[in-house]
Structures are given as C-alpha cells and as structure tokens.
Amino acid sequence: MTKFFVFNISKYTSACAPSKKVPAFWNIDYLFNEIVSGIHKAKSAGINECILVIDTWAVDNVLLDADGKRINEVYAKGDRWTDGIMEEQGFSS
Numbered sequence: 001m002t003k004f005f006v007f008n009i010s011k012y013t014s015a016c017a018p019s020k021k022v023p024a025f026w027n028i029d030y031l032f033n034e035i036v037s038g039i040h041k042a043k044s045a046g047i048n049e050c051i052l053v054i055d056t057w058a059v060d061n062v063l064l065d066a067d068g069k070r071i072n073e074v075y076a077k078g079d080r081w082t083d084g085i086m087e088e089q090g091f092s093s
Helices: 028-044
Strands: none
C-alpha cells in the first residue's frame, strides 16, 4: 500500500485585490514567483519527490502572441467584467 502525506508548504495572499475597476486583473508574475518559492521551500524541507497541485478556481485566461509572450494582463473571473454573461449566453444562474 502506498502512503502519502499532504503538506501545505506555502500559502500566499490573493494577487487580485478587490477593485471597483472593471475588469480586474491577476498579478500573474507574483503568483508564478510564489509557486517557484513554494517549490524551493519544499526542497529545503527535505522533500525530494512530490505532486504539485495548483487550485485554479477561476475561469481565467492568458492571451499569448506567436512567441508565447503575454499580450495583455490576466483577467480575473471574479470581477464585475463577467456579470450577466451566463444570462447573455442563454443560461440561467
């Protein structure tokens, strides 16, 4: 039987501050750096093998150009930008 353990090595604050601006954006560079930092913390704690789980609870997207560079900021689903979109598309909420 395989045993596994769950550790929360790193937890960081939201990179999308509440805003009245529409749309709101994620600070994707901050999030990426925090993920890398968490991997380094795990390694420093003696964890040499792991499964990395990243919870992406929002429906966000990153538009990239042909070279893989971001075209614009990363929209945050939880802002007012998406208000009414389900109804607009014929779905009831």
